[in-house]
Every structure is written in C-alpha cells, then in structure tokens.
Amino acid sequence: MQIEDKILIWRFNRGDREAVRRIYEKYKHELVGLAVALLKNTAAAEDVVHDVFVSFLKLERFRLTGSLKGYLATCVANAARNVIRANSRHNQGSLDDAQPIESKTKSPECEAILGEEKRLLSHAIWELPYEQREVVLLHVQGEMKFAAIAESENVPINTVLGRYRYGMEKLRSALNGEVQR
Amino acid sequence: MRPNEQIKKLIADLKINPSAELDARVNSSIDNALVKRKQFDSADYRPGMWRIIMRSPITKLAIAAVIIIAVLAGIYIITGKTPTVTCCAWAQIADKVAQIKTCVYSEHTRQSGGTIGQKCQQFEAKIYISSDYGYKSETTIDGNLMFQSYMNPGKKVMVVLMPLEKKYTRILLTDEMLAQMEKETQDPRDMVTKFMSGPYKELGKDTINGVEVKGIEVNNPPAVQTYYNNFIGRMWVDVATEYPVRMEIEAEIGTGAQKVNVVIVKDDFEWGTELSADIFKPDIPADFTLKAETKAPAQDETGAIDGFKCFSELTRGRYPDSMNEMSVMQEPMKILAQSFQQSIQQSLIKDMNLAMGVKPSEAMRQELIDKAKKLSEPMQQELMDKIMKLKGPVFFYNKLVLEGKDPVYYGEDVNAGDANSVLMRWKISDDTYRVIYGDLSAENVTAEKLKEMERAAQQ
Numbered sequence: 259m260q261i262e263d264k265i266l267i268w269r270f271n272r273g274d275r276e277a278v279r280r281i282y283e284k285y286k287h288e289l290v291g292l293a294v295a296l297l298k299n300t301a302a303a304e305d306v307v308h309d310v311f312v313s314f315l316k317l318e319r320f321r322l323t324g325s326l327k328g329y330l331a332t333c334v335a336n337a338a339r340n341v342i343r344a345n346s347r348h349n350q351g352s353l354d355d356a357q358p359i360e361s362k363t364k365s366p367e368c369e370a371i372l373g374e375e376k377r378l379l380s381h382a383i384w385e386l387p388y389e390q391r392e393v394v395l396l397h398v399q400g401e402m403k404f405a406a407i408a409e410s411e412n413v414p415i416n417t418v419l420g421r422y423r424y425g426m427e428k429l430r431s432a433l434n435g436e437v438q439r
Numbered sequence: 440m441r442p443n444e445q446i447k448k449l450i451a452d453l454k455i456n457p458s459a460e461l462d463a464r465v466n467s468s469i470d471n472a473l474v475k476r477k478q479f480d481s482a483d484y485r486p487g488m489w490r491i492i493m494r495s496p497i498t499k500l501a502i503a504a505v506i507i508i509a510v511l512a513g514i515y516i517i518t519g520k521t522p523t524v525t526c527c528a529w530a531q532i533a534d535k536v537a538q539i540k541t542c543v544y545s546e547h548t549r550q551s552g553g554t555i556g557q558k559c560q561q562f563e564a565k566i567y568i569s570s571d572y573g574y575k576s577e578t579t580i581d582g583n584l585m586f587q588s589y590m591n592p593g594k595k596v597m598v599v600l601m602p603l604e605k606k607y608t609r610i611l612l613t614d615e616m617l618a619q620m621e622k623e624t625q626d627p628r629d630m631v632t633k634f635m636s637g638p639y640k641e642l643g644k645d646t647i648n649g650v651e652v653k654g655i656e657v658n659n660p661p662a663v664q665t666y667y668n669n670f671i672g673r674m675w676v677d678v679a680t681e682y683p684v685r686m687e688i689e690a691e692i693g694t695g696a697q698k699v700n701v702v703i704v705k706d707d708f709e710w711g712t713e714l715s716a717d718i719f720k721p722d723i724p725a726d727f728t729l730k731a732e733t734k735a736p737a738q739d740e741t742g743a744i745d746g747f748k749c750f751s752e753l754t755r756g757r758y759p760d761s762m763n764e765m766s767v768m769q770e771p772m773k774i775l776a777q778s779f780q781q782s783i784q785q786s787l788i789k790d791m792n793l794a795m796g797v798k799p800s801e802a803m804r805q806e807l808i809d810k811a812k813k814l815s816e817p818m819q820q821e822l823m824d825k826i827m828k829l830k831g832p833v834f835f836y837n838k839l840v841l842e843g844k845d846p847v848y849y850g851e852d853v854n855a856g857d858a859n860s861v862l863m864r865w866k867i868s869d870d871t872y873r874v875i876y877g878d879l880s881a882e883n884v885t886a887e888k889l890k891e892m893e894r895a896a897q898q
Contacts, residue, residue, distance in 0.1 A: 261645040261652070261675065265685070268704070272547070272561065275472050282465050287454035294455055304461040311465050315472040379449050398450040429446050 263326035271319050282311055285327060289334050292399050296338040296392060298384045306337040324406055331400025332410045335392055342388060382432035390425035393418050529639075529655065532681045533631050539682075540570040541714045545707040552699045572719035589721040597735075598721040606730035607723055608823060613735055631683060634674050636660040644678065647685060651678045667692060682710045692765045699765050730816075731823040736831035738838045744879050746831030747862065751855035753825075758850035758862060758877075762836040767829050775822060783814045832863070839865045852896065853877040861892055 266284075269277035286307065293303030310333040314320075322329055383391055392411075396402045404422065408415040546564040560580075567575040574590040587600040590612075597610040634657050642654035652675040659670050667690035675685040688703040736742040746767070750759055753771040760766050839846035846865040853860040857877030864874045864884075872889045875881045884892070 261654070261685075262647050265647065265706075272549075275469055278472075279466065279469050282469075286457050286462075286465075290457045290461070291453040291455040295453055300455075300458075303455075304457060304464075307457065308461060308464050308468070312468050315468060376449060376453065379446070380453065383450070383453075394450065398447045399453060426443055426446065429450075430443065433446065 267320055267322055267326065270317075275315060278311065278315055281314075281326065281330075285330055288327070288399060289330055292331055292395055293334050293338055295380065295383050295395055295399075296335065296388075297341060302341055303338075306334055306341060309337055310334055324403075325401060328396075328400050328402040328406060331396055331402060332406075335396055335400075336410070339388075339392070378433060379429070382429050385432065386425050386428055390421045390428070393421040394425040394429070397422055529635050532676055532683075533635065535681050536631050536683070536710070539711045541710075541712055542566075542568045543707075543709040543712055543714070544705050546576075547704045547706075549702045550699050567714060567718055569714050569719060572714065572716050575719050587721075589719060591719065591721075598723070600721065600723060600727065601730065604730070605724070605727045607721075607727050608730045609732040610823075610827070611732070611734045613737055631674070633663055634660060634672050634686070636663075642673065642675075645675070647675060650684060652676060652684055653678050663690075668698075682708065684708055692763060699769075731820040733820070733823040733827050736827050736834055738834045740835065740873070740875070740881060742831035743835040743863070744831075744875060744881070746829050746833075747875070747879055749825060749828045750832075756855040758853055758855065759832070760851045762833055762848045762850070762863075764830070764833060767833050768826070771825065771829055775825060779815065779818045779822075782818075783811050786810075786814055836863070849896070855879075859892075860896060861889070864889060 266277045266281050289307050293306045294300055297303050396407050404415055404418050408418045544566055546566055548562045550560050562578050564576050564578045573592055576588045578586040584602050589598045595612045599608045637660035639655040639657045642656055644653050654675040657672045663670050670690040673687040674683055677684050686705040690701055692699045753774050836846055844865045848863045849861055853862045860877040862875045862877050864872050867873050870886050871883050874884050
C-alpha cells in the first residue's frame with residue numbers, strides 16, 4: 259500500500275474525517291471512470307461513488323490489508339452490481355442477462371473527455387458481459403489481484419482468470435476491428 | 440494486433456472528471472459527518488454521579504502525571520548520546536539534519552495497556568525546538584489544548600500550563616540534567632541517528648503528500664533499548680531535500696502487567712524554520728494559579744535511593760520489577776490515586792453528611808464537584824513530588840547506561856530490607872563496583888566480591 263494511503267487511513271482511524279475528503283479527491287476520477295464503465299450511465303455511476311463515500315464515512319475504524327484503491331474499487335463494483343441487480347429485478351430479468359442501464363443522456367462527459375481510442379474502448383467494454391467487464395476493470399483499473407477479486411466475488415480464482423482472459427480477448431478483437439459476438 | 444499491455448494501459452487511463460454536483464454531494468456528506476461527530480463529542484454524557492465526583496479530580500491528576508512523565512521521558516530520550524552512523528548515504532542525511540538549529544513538528548501518540556487499561560489514550564502535540572531558545576510543546580486531547588510545556592535551559596526550569604484548569608506547574612531542573620539538555624536536547628539529529636544506530640532495512644521510494652520519499656525500517660536499534668522494547672521504527676526522508684518528513688515508532692514500554700504499547704508518529708516537519716524567542720517564553724495568563732512546584736530528581740545515587748525508598752513505602756516493601764518509566768511509575772501512581780480518592784470520598788461524606796445510596800440533586804452534584812476539586816488541590820503537590828522522586832532510579836540508571844558503566848538492576852528478586860541482596864550495581868573503576876543493597880545501604884566492592892554475590896544470588 260502507498261505510504262500516503264496508509265497515512266490517510268491512519269488519520270481516518272483517528273477520527274479525522276477530512277482524510278475522506280483527501281481520499282475522494284485522490285481517487286474520484288478513477289472511481290467515477292470505473293463506475294461509468296460498469297454501469298454505462300453517468301448519473302447512476304456518480305450515485306454509486308457518492309454512496310460508497312457515505313458508507314465509508316459511517317465506519318468507526320478501518321483496517322486494510324490490500325490497497326486502498328483496490329478496496330474502493332471493490333466497493334464501487336459491489337454497489338454497481340447492486341444497481342444492476344435492482345435494475346434487472348425491476349425488468350424481471352437476472353444478473354446474467356441484465357443489460358447495462360441506458361443513459362437518458364449520451365454520457366457527455368465520456369464523449370468529451372475520452373479521445374477516439376478511449377471512446378472505442380469504452381464501447382468495447384460496455385459490450386462485454388457484465389462479469390467479464392467487472393473482472394477486467396477491477397484487475398486493470400482497480401489494480402486488484404485475481405485472488406482478491408475471487409474473494410470479493412466469492413467465486414473460484416479460475417473463474418476469475420477465465421473471465422479476465424475472455425474479456426481481454428474480446429477487447430483486443432474489438433479494438434482491432436474484429437468484433438466477436 | 441494491439442498487445443494486451445497497450446489495452447491495459449488504455450483501460451487504466453479510463454478516468455472521468457466527476458460533475459461539480461458529485462463533488463458538492465460528497466463534500467456535503469463529509470461536512471455532515473464532521474458536524475455529527477462534533478455533536479457526539481460534545482454530548483452531555485453523564486456517568487454515575489459518584490463516579491464523576493470521585494474520579495474527576497483524580498483522573499485529572501493522573502492525566503497530568505502521565506503527560507508530565509511523557510514530557511520528561513521525551514526530554515530524556517533526546518538527551519542520549521548520539522551514536523555513530525555507519526552508513527554513508529544516511530550519514531549524509533544525519534549530517535545535514537545536524538546543521539539545523541530549529542525544528543517544528545507534530546507528534547501523534549496512541550498508548551494502551553498497563554494500568555492505563557485497554558482503551559487507547561491519544562495525544563496530539565505540536566513541538567517547537569530551537570538550539571538558541573529551548574523547547575516548547577502543545578498537547579491536545581480530543582481537540583482540547585490540555586498542556587503547554589516550556590523548557591528554558593537558561594532559567595533551569597520547565598513550566599507546564601494546563602489551560603482547562605487555569606493552572607501551571609514548575610519543575611526545577613538540576614544542573615546535571617541541564618548540562619545534558621543544553622548539549623543535546625535541541626539537536627534534532629538525535630531523532631535521526633537513534634534510528635540509525637543499528638542495522639536497518641531500506642523501504643524503497645514512495646510518495647507522501649505528493650513528495651517523493653525514501654524510507655528505512657529499524658528493529659530495536661541500540662540507542663533506544665534502555666527505554667523501549669520491541670521497537671520498530673520507520674523513517675521517511677524527502678528524496679529531494681534529504682530532510683525527514685515522517686517517523687513512525689511502534690514499541691512497548693515496561694514489562695509484565697505494566698507493559699504499555701505505544702504508537703508514535705512524528706510528521707509535519709519544518710526543518711530550519713525561523714522561530715522567535717517569544718515562542719519559547721511561557722505566557723502564563725494572569726488568572727492562572729500555581730498548581731505545584733517540584734524539583735527534578737538528582738541523577739545520582741542519592742536520587743536513586745530516594746526513589747527506591749518511595750516505591751517500597753508505597754508498595755509495602757517491594758521494588759520496581761525493571762528499570763523503565765512504566766515499571767517505576769504505574770503501580771505507585773495507582774496506589775496514590777486510590778488513596779487520594781478514598782480520602783476525598785471520606786471527607787465529602789463527612790462534610791456533607793451524605794449517604795452512598797442517595798441520589799444527589801443537580802445543585803448538590805455541583806457542590807460535590809467543587810468540593811472534590813478543592814480537596815484534590817493539596818494532593819497535586821504531593822503527587823508531583825512523588826512522581827519526581829519515583830523517577831530518580833530510572834534517571835540515574837539511564838545515565839549509567841549512557842556512560843557505559845555497566846549497570847545491572849535486580850529489583851524483581853529483591854525485597855526491601857534485604858541487606859545481603861544486590862539491588863543495583865554499576866562499575867566505578869576497572870576493579871571496583873558500587874552496590875546498592877536491598878536495605879538501600881551502599882558500598883564499593885571489588886569485582887571479585889561482586890561476582891561471588893551475584894553467583895550466590897543466582898543459586
């Protein structure tokens with residue numbers, strides 16, 4: 259874990275809630291990016307990030323063995339999964355065939371900020387099955403180890419590895435114009 | 440075909456600026472949490488009436504004592520001889536720090552265990568050190584400024600202000616203590632070199648508040664072994680300036696039931712910052728009264744014997760198990776606090792004609808608190824005098840360690856009055872040792888005779 263994160267957690271555990279502000283400032287871009295990539299909806303993504311920090315503020319103490327970034331990414335992924343699950347229940351579907359939430363607007367931040375290459379990548383990520391998308395994002399963007407992802411999702415590590423491998427293959431194909439369906 | 444690494448880099452860069460609305464929502468939630476916390480902290484928590492009345496003056500005494508012990512311990516720690524630093528790269532850092540005449544930093548202390556109990560006690564302190572003007576610290580507990588300590592070598596005095604009580608304490612320092620303090624107290628290199636007095640592990644580079652740092656970790660360095668057990672220290676130094684930016688200490692003080700776990704973090708360092716003389720002058724408000732004035736114990740045989748005597752009187756014939764602050768202070772402090780508490784309780788019951796089962800009215804409650812405070816005042820002087828006396832053996836023992844006089848302490852196996860058992864001994868020449876016996880008599884003995892006595896004691 260980065261020493262700065264260790265200090266922030268240490269400050270947080272001493273009751274310094276200002277440490278949360280610093281944690282938010284430090285990781286907000288990545289967490290919103292992760293949530294948007296998972297949910298394909300900026301408003302829902304921002305709700306998820308907000309809820310994660312509200313929950314974080316309620317903690318009395320916080321003990322962390324892995325990285326802070328990985329922990330927050332897991333929280334965002336869990337919250338995003340709940341949103342997807344709630345959405346699929348609403349649509350009488352299951353998580354397996356739940357479609358990402360459609361944005362009422364066309365995610366202007368994404369369009370404006372991401373270059374063409376990133377835009378292509380975003381669309382390719384959104385085309386991935388949710389579980390593959392989640393593993394790819396948690397491993398690459400959240401910098402989480404496969405074992406940690408397996409533990410947080412309560413699935414065997416081989417399942418996580420498989421999801422990652424298939425996900426990356428599809429992304430590579432999509433970005434090289436070889437979209438596989 | 441794009442390689443996986445390129446795709447991974449693209450994914451890792453998928454960052455999105457949150458909307459201003461999200462920033463505002465999160466910040467608002469944080470503000471609300473801060474407000475709630477403050478409300479919770481200031482909530483009028485009222486434990487049992489007798490507990491408030493009987494414990495509050497004593498608790499204050501105990502906290503004051505703990506802080507004063509900590510302040511003196513802190514001074515002692517930085518008066519030790521500076522060991523030679525052997526590593527070239529870190530020796531350069533120590534040399535650079537040694538050139539600095541002033542230093543300001545924050546110190547965060549968390550301690551638990553011993554008679555303090557399992558619940559953590561936390562202190563925050565801002566410390567100012569100047570080679571020219573002395574030492575100042577401001578200690579806060581739960582956000583309240585509890586103590587302001589000033590150490591002025593020129594005036595041979597330490598002044599401790601207690602703003603909440605509007606009181607202050609003066610500790611008169613001996614010439615011997617001052618000689619050491621003047622020589623080394625204000626020199627911040629001690630904090631660096633003590634870390635590096637033994638082997639260390641490189642922690643590599645990292646970032647603190649956007650500053651690139653490199654760190655080392657040490658395990659029980661020789662320079663701290665007289666005070667701490669199981670000491671783990673980490674120090675992070677700014678790669679660009681080579682000044683320390685953070686030090687972390689995890690250690691134990693004392694042994695057995697007296698063992699206290701401490702975690703100390705020093706950060707927010709300002710090395711070489713300009714500090715005016717005014718900062719170090721005790722600014723005692725007109726409405727503050729003198730709580731106690733006491734003398735620091737002499738760092739000699741007499742000071743040690745006085746301390747042993749005081750300890751054995753309070754503990755009915757025993758001596759401290761080992762020579763460290765916690766073993767020497769905790770048990771007598773607890774006994775004294777209980778004795779003061781009983782005395783106040785008896786006086787209140789007698790003066791106010793109270794029965795233990797009666798629930799006092801609000802007015803009576805306030806009267807009880809005021810009376811208890813008044814009754815505790817003369818005890819504060821007694822407590823301070825006892826604290827200083829009890830510290831005598833540790834001060835002397837540590838001095839002997841630093842002077843390389845081979846001191847050994849046998850308190851665990853010796854009872855008061857035991858004229859044939861060696862309580863403590865140290866070397867005074869090649870063939871001669873000074874010995875303090877269990878009956879607190881002292882004499883010079885030859886190395887051979889000492890060997891015989893120690894062998895007999897072991898058998």
